[in-house]
Amino acid sequence: MFSRKHTRKIYAVLIIAALAFPLISNNTYYITMLCLAFIYMIVAFGLNFITGMTGQVNLGTAGIFCIGAYTSALLTTKTFISPWLALLVVILFGFVIGIALGYPSLRLKGVYLSLTTIAFGEIVRQLVNNMTDFTGGAHGVRAIPPYCLFGFELNTKLRLYYFLLAVTIMFGLIAYRIIYSKWGRVFTAIRDNIDAVDTCGISSSKVKIIAFTLAAVFAAIAGGLYAHYSGYINPSTFTLNLSVSFVVMVMVGGSGTVLGSVLGAVLVSILPEMLRFLGNYYQIVFYILVFICTILIPNGIVNVFLERQKTKALPEKN
């Protein structure tokens, strides 16, 4: 129904709507929710490379997100350096983790990889929770300073909203360019037929590590942004459930597309709030909806409408 040209129009409409939203609505609550959705979007853009395109189930994203958040938070509260400098360290950490996590993915497939990544996430959470002297343990880190831009402190919700919107658009653009680049095509090729990739003279292991590193860097940066956005972090945020909801964003939104990640992140962070009128039952209704989506449209909502994906995007299990 939609070709690539149409999706560009959709992006333009979305960006204008996002820019205009605070002017129309004065509801701080929705603005806060959207800020969170922007941060999740960046993670989803990254996760899309591994889970959506290369087809490896990564359930340890919360661990990377957690490392990003804690690195930035601890550096700025303990050594008082600028959050921007901390961001550089966060990117470096994301890079190192990506390579370290990508290496096992060369030897492990399917469930093994998901178990390894779960173990990774769990190790990070336990360490952060238990190294009380260093990380503050279950009490978390308080009073994380906000970002400063040209002398502006990004401390009000509105300023944060536009800042995060700009960052998200930037990362969306990067992700979009990567998806339609040589890398992106190789990612999809790895999911569909890994032997063919090697036969064509492309090192599949190198590309897998690239996918992991990209995802880790995106997730770590998002973690850093999250720390400075909320001003207070504690380990109970970064559970396996968070990793699962990142995968849900990519899957339900639409794997392999930027639009899918945008839709998924907005759905996962806003839909539960929209279902609040159901009272006590809103959470269970949300899970049931996701469950139905997973079974009926495993390639995601966006791919139902996209012309490009005529073939089945996810391979059948052998």
Added chain:
Amino acid sequence: MSIVRVTKEVVFLYKIILQLLVSGIAMGFVYGLVGIEYTLIWNSTGLLNFSHERIIMLGAYIFAGSFVLQTGLSVLPAIVATIIAIIFFAVFVAYTIFIPLRNMSALCAIMSTVMLGNIINESVRLYYGPEAITVKGFLTGMIRIGTLVVARAYVVIIFVALIILALLLLFMMKTKTGKAMRCVAQNKNASSLMGIDVQKNMMITIAISFSICSIIGLLVIPLYSVKQSMASMISLKGFAAGVIGGFGSLPGAIVGGLFIGIIENIAGMIFPSTFKDVVAFVCLILMLLLRPSGILGKKRIS
């Protein structure tokens, strides 16, 4: 004088190590049972049951919430009733979710079992309320064995686990259904050609797996009490146990479980005890990197 003191200290240390060993073996059997329970489903349907944490919890809630507190049954009939209830639930889940799902891609299968777990979790919260339930006097207290004092729960766990293992072994080796289960695990097409009803067999496997889950739930009540997060650690470590012992192998699950249980208790003595929960996952990652086929596994993973 000093020799007496040294011998006293040695005896004391020896006692501590023995106690740690007993608790390690008991926890090891719990992890091993978790490993067995999900390996059964994996072998039969090729699905990794990520909802097993919630099913363990569901078993404990049905036992404590419904049968002991609401209807006031005594412990033994309540256990039987719980297992029967869980088997009915398993048949329902098998026919509606697990069997239709088994041909989907790995990602979808994983996510749908995770979502099933979340749905069960929310239903339990809505039905039983968010507060933890305690069952008074269930498996509590201490037992003296010679000079050794151990918690009664640990002894019961070891005994029940051994009984379950023996029954499972008998079932798998001697009965026709059990043999059919092993056939289905090896080759589904060939077993359906041999006249085995593969779907029915999967249903039976899932029912057995779920009832083992509920028994695990009952066994760990004295350790974690009945709350929603009661099984989160043991279910993850159970995954680790299965992989460390050899993925897809039932004896491997028990070996891996005992390995983790003992190592983690000994490590708790050497390192600060706060790092106790990390040990299992570090072992898992090391094992996956160095020997992905596990302790008992022989085949290379392809």
